[in-house]
Amino acid sequence: MDNHEPKDFTELTCTNLMIKLKILLSKLPTGNQVAFFATREQVDNTCAPFSGQGYQVSWKQEAENRYLVRIGK
Amino acid sequence: MASSTFLFCDSIYDERMRWFRDIILASNGTGTSAEPVDIRIFLTGDALFSLVDARTRPAWNAVSAIPSVQVIADADELQLQGLYDPVVSGCSHVLISGADHGGLFWERLVAALKDEWTGTKSAAFLLCNSPYMSRVPVYMLRFLSGVRSAGLSPELYTYLDGVHTLHDGQRPSEFENIGRGVAALADSAALAGRDAWFAACSRCATARGYYQMNPGTGFCEPASCIQGITIRPLKEILARFSGDHPIISHGGGMTVHGKGAGARIPHLAVFITYPPYCTEWAFGGLSLAIAAAMGGIRTTVVFIEDGVYALHGTHQVPGNDKIFNIQEMIAVTTDVEGLSYAVHVPSLAERGIGISGDLSLVREVTNDELARIMFRPGLEGTTPAMRIIFF
Numbered sequence A: 001m002d003n004h005e006p007k008d009f010t011e012l013t014c015t016n017l018m019i020k021l022k023i024l025l026s027k028l029p030t031g032n033q034v035a036f037f038a039t040r041e042q043v044d045n046t047c048a049p050f051s052g053q054g055y056q057v058s059w060k061q062e063a064e065n066r067y068l069v070r071i072g073k
Numbered sequence B: 001m002a003s004s005t006f007l008f009c010d011s012i013y014d015e016r017m018r019w020f021r022d023i024i025l026a027s028n029g030t031g032t033s034a035e036p037v038d039i040r041i042f043l044t045g046d047a048l049f050s051l052v053d054a055r056t057r058p059a060w061n062a063v064s065a066i067p068s069v070q071v072i073a074d075a076d077e078l079q080l081q082g083l084y085d086p087v088v089s090g091c092s093h094v095l096i097s098g099a100d101h102g103g104l105f106w107e108r109l110v111a112a113l114k115d116e117w118t119g120t121k122s123a124a125f126l127l128c129n130s131p132y133m134s135r136v137p138v139y140m141l142r143f144l145s146g147v148r149s150a151g152l153s154p155e156l157y158t159y160l161d162g163v164h165t166l167h168d169g170q171r172p173s174e175f176e177n178i179g180r181g182v183a184a185l186a187d188s189a190a191l192a193g194r195d196a197w198f199a200a201c202s203r204c205a206t207a208r209g210y211y212q213m214n215p216g217t218g219f220c221e222p223a224s225c226i227q228g229i230t231i232r233p234l235k236e237i238l239a240r241f242s243g244d245h246p247i248i249s250h251g252g253g254m255t256v257h258g259k260g261a262g263a264r265i266p267h268l269a270v271f272i273t274y275p276p277y278c279t280e281w282a283f284g285g286l287s288l289a290i291a292a293a294m295g296g297i298r299t300t301v302v303f304i305e306d307g308v309y310a311l312h313g314t315h316q317v318p319g320n321d322k323i324f325n326i327q328e329m330i331a332v333t334t335d336v337e338g339l340s341y342a343v344h345v346p347s348l349a350e351r352g353i354g355i356s357g358d359l360s361l362v363r364e365v366t367n368d369e370l371a372r373i374m375f376r377p378g379l380e381g382t383t384p385a386m387r388i389i390f391f
Helices: A014-026 A040-053 B014-026 B045-051 B057-064 B075-080 B084-090 B105-116 B136-149 B160-166 B178-191 B202-207 B234-242 B281-294 B305-311 B326-332 B345-351 B367-375
Strands: A033-038 A056-063 A066-072 B002-008 B038-043 B069-074 B094-097 B122-127 B153-158 B197-201 B211-214 B219-222 B230-232 B247-249 B251-257 B267-272 B299-303 B339-344 B363-365 B386-390
Touching (some): A014 A033, A014 B234, A033 A056, B014 B367, B057 B069, B122 B136, B153 B160, B153 B178, B202 B211, B202 B219, B230 B234, B234 B281, B247 B386, B267 B281, B281 B305, B299 B367, B305 B326, B305 B345, B339 B345
Parallel strands (some): B002 B038, B267 B299, B299 B339
Antiparallel strands (some): A056 A066
């Protein structure tokens, strides 16, 4: 996933983003990461909790209410 | 004693009538319940045709003859559809409700719900159909007007195509203006000191162009919307499902034990009845169910009728397509606390199909087990209420 353009997930609900991430992470080889754009609410409610499930989660603000999130396995 | 109230607005075909008859019979003496469940079934719209259709009429006659079951037909809609005389003459146990027949249909429905949900302050309609293409929004207005007249606060949750109710400037030449009706309802409720709580799902509103990103702020704002409805995240709408008040929709019902939900959060059963991809019904139902479970509501998803196709074969989304793989959605959410999946075995058998081996955590249920899911007999005060919604 490293070489792909980050996808824009800002319009997904928190629940559907959680589902999308679980699907993507279930197919992700160890050592790789997924990168995508998310809103502040998505970062707080959906992305950050993945750090408690053994994933490395980081994010960087790109614009007002737009964050580039990386979740690694 | 447990009691259930159902409302059906859409067509009831032979298959649904058969399993519905069987679970009603199961709930009234074949082992799922120590005592019969008091059941009221309200029929309006296209559902009324099932009272005269030769494929479904015998089942309605069998069901309506059970002493603890009442089938109530909307007299106004019977007359509109030319069904009044055949139903009066051919369905002796069916109660006909209208202005000249013991009270308006919708007021009778509200009264039934108010009786079951003792002490409730509000009643809600989950609207998934769009104005004008569907008559369900007209029924929504009639129901919520009845709610207001009964001294309760009306609540409206618009979801899927139901969010088109939001659109400003509706001017139907031949139909009742739904946008204006919602605004008038909100105003009259406020004047009566009962605040209306009218909401539209933000995901559905965004998809349909009613909630647009402001590039300057990075946040979405309503676009071309009427004033009476607030766009909210689905989880805020689903938080209302935890409350002690009835919620009806175009198809579905509720079971309560004793009076109302009491202190416990009502459970939710979502019936997926459509095939997985060509309409939003299956995704919408599944998405709502998962969000409800994540919000702390114990939820069962039942794949039934054509909904079982969601579980058949192995689905693969083409690389150039932007759609959720329903099977992957199910597979990655089997660990969500409070969420369970079931498939209706007779629906599989009727279609001669099985379910994908990757979905072994989806429990197979018979009509008897379905009756237990829907009516959950238990000791009064200990069994949560159950909301049932058909998608």
